[in-house]
Amino acid sequence: MPELPEAENIGRALNRVLTGRRITAVEVFTPAMREPLLPLLEAGLPGHCFTGVRRRGRYLVAELDDRRGLLMHFGMSGVVRVEDPAIPKRKHEHVFIHLDDGRAFRFECTRRFSILKVCRVPEPGAWPEELAALGVEPLTAAFSGEMFFAASRGRRGCVKNLLMDNRVVVGIGNIYATETLFAAGVDPRREAETLLPEECGRIVREARRILRRAIELGGSSISDFLNVDGTEGKFAQELRIYGRRGERCPVCGKTIEMVRLGGRSSCYCPGCQR
DNA sequence: AGAGATACCTGGGAGC
């Protein structure tokens, strides 16, 4: 499922492929994914050019030349491709945006958790208001041990939910939160308020290291075919604890356990994580 | 107000 590293790689590839392209036509095959798709037809997109693609959290904005943009989020099953529109439509492809090079930007999403909508871009390079409430980017200096420690004060919920709260820090979902807390040696159930400054430092350091590594491993996307399914990417081979309930911990050999936190399953090692 | 629960959606796997 696409988290920040996958969105980053898709964004880079789309930036290469879409920038400078003019939209010639829009086709919509499904009334809605997470939000209605029909507005895409009524937005007057044909004739406008893409000027660049940027990422914020797990969202991408493909900016247009008229202070608007295409805002997209891949949910958990979103896949985008830029390819020949004559290739027969796949079962769960919902939108084709035809381009002036004869190809089409094609959006597929089996579970329809994705978003694809037109947004306003207040000025070139700015973020749309839909993204205003998002927290800090984990790969910028704004995400620090001090910042995470401050965010944890007064939080009675568990540390894993704090790490996955996109109002605090964006782009960290269940897989990366699980791996980060294992690497940092912190139990996912720990009440956030009880974290020590050095534990927050370890969590931030490990989150950044793991996200960077995952971006590297996803960096092999082909420029005109963009698969967003992170579970099939190379990083899946490096998961040390996610999805490994009942197996032995790779560090201490104890049996990996699982709990449900915030409605999501969370694997952890009772020996390594405190 | 904060935090937990729920709905959204489909395919795949388990169990009977």
Add this chain to the structure above:
DNA sequence: TGCTCCCAGGTATCTC
């Protein structure tokens, strides 16, 4: 075999 049930996931929205 074919059916039912449960699970996966991020986010918006609800409920307490």
